[in-house]
Amino acid sequence: MKKMLKLVSAVAGLMIASNALANHEKVSINFPTASASGALYAVGAAITHLWDSKIDYVSASSQASAGGIDNLNQVAEGEAQVSIAISSNCYQALNGTDSFEGYAYPDLKVIAGLYFNPNQVVVTGKSGINTLEEVKGKHFAVASAGSSVYGECENHFVAAGLNFPDDLNAEYITFTDAADMLQNNTIDGAxxxxxxxxxxxxxxxxxGSKLIPIEDKILNTLKEKFPWYASYTIPAGTYPGQDKDVKTTAIKMVMFCRGDLDEQTVYDLTKTFWTNIKELGAAQSNLKGLEPKNAVKDIANLPLHSGAEKYYKEIGVL
Structure with a gap:
């Protein structure tokens, strides 16, 4: 009799949950990513396709954007509901610092910490550069002023003792243009x-270019001021001619959302993402091997959305 009562109770619970989802009002998720040629664009497309096909009341779509800072601004302004950015930019947006000074978005919430986004410092063979300090006076691509990558250059070169950007012959260009110029030996590094x-x-x-390491002393200097940095190793053989591991720094990518998204929606987004992570990983290498136990680590103490928190507690991560 007790077993029968438990079974009836479980079935009733499932029916209530099913009815709740069936009665949930339609939710549209606009998910900006980055440039259409980048990996983040494909990651966002895979995630939104999953949500759109698996959650009946959700209509989700991704589109190209100018990247993390633009994504955060779009979510803050209500033009988007969910997006991805590095945890440092999320921290700055939440607290109204750096690029977001005067434009804090205190209602930013996290769905999941994802994969690490490592800093990769590439120099030509003829440049003679082996450390960050040796970039001084060199022709170096630092990305667009005000961008996430520009901020990384500033943080690291200052930690290495350089006056940034004055100590560099700086080039403000995209990854793609930098790769072309490295290939043609028209810049020293990027x-x-x-x-x-x-x-x-x-x-x-x-x-013929090479990766140079970012030493532990620079990482330790960075971590004294910034809560989001972690050590990262690019394994030997990752790139052509890379016969040794290369130590560097990294920041975790964070999937975040508007705080006013309702708890049930964010719970379903979070649960659907993680219960289908193998499928996502097969489609997008950046998502391969992700585990929910790491979703709340290395995210600069950013606040979880209550719906995401509910899921992580349910599976024992919190």
Whole structure:
């Protein structure tokens, strides 16, 4: 009799949950990513396709954007509901610092910490550069002023003792343009921040360039001021001609959302993402091997959305 009562109770619970979902009002998810040629664009497309096909009341779509800072602004302004950015930019947006000074978005919430986005410093063979300090006076691509990558250059070169950007002959260009210029030996080096392997780095290293390490002393200096940095190793053989591990720094990519998305929606988005992570990983290498137990680690103490928190507690992560 007790077993029968438990079964009836479980079935009733499922029916209530099913009815609740069936009665949930339609939700549209606009998900900006990055440039259409980048890995983040494909990651966003895979996630939104999953949500759109698996959650009956959700209509989700992704589109190209100018990247993390633009994504955060779009979510803050209500033009988008969910997106991805590095945890440092999320922290700055939440607290109204750096690029977001005067434009804080205190209602930013996290769905999941995803994969690490490592800093990859590429230099030509003839440049003679082996450390960050030796970039001084060199012709170096630092990305667009105000961008996430520009901020990474500033943080790291200052930690290395350089006066940034004055100590560099700086070039303000995209990853793609930087890879072309490295290939043609028209610049000495470039800062590329992207999931591994990055096509721009592969292109550059196929033409005789190399990765240089970011030493522990620089990482330790960074961590004294910034809560989001972690150590990362690019394994030997990741790129053409890379016969040794390369130590560097990394920041975790974070999937975040508007705080006013209702709890049930974010719970379903989070649960659907993680219960289908193998499928996503097969489609997008940056999502391969992700585990929910790491979703709340290395995210600069950013606040979880209550719907995501509910899921992580349910599976024992919290």
């Amino acid at each position: 800062w590329i921040m992207s999931g591994v392997p990055a096509s721009a780095v592969t292109q550059a290293l196929s033409s």
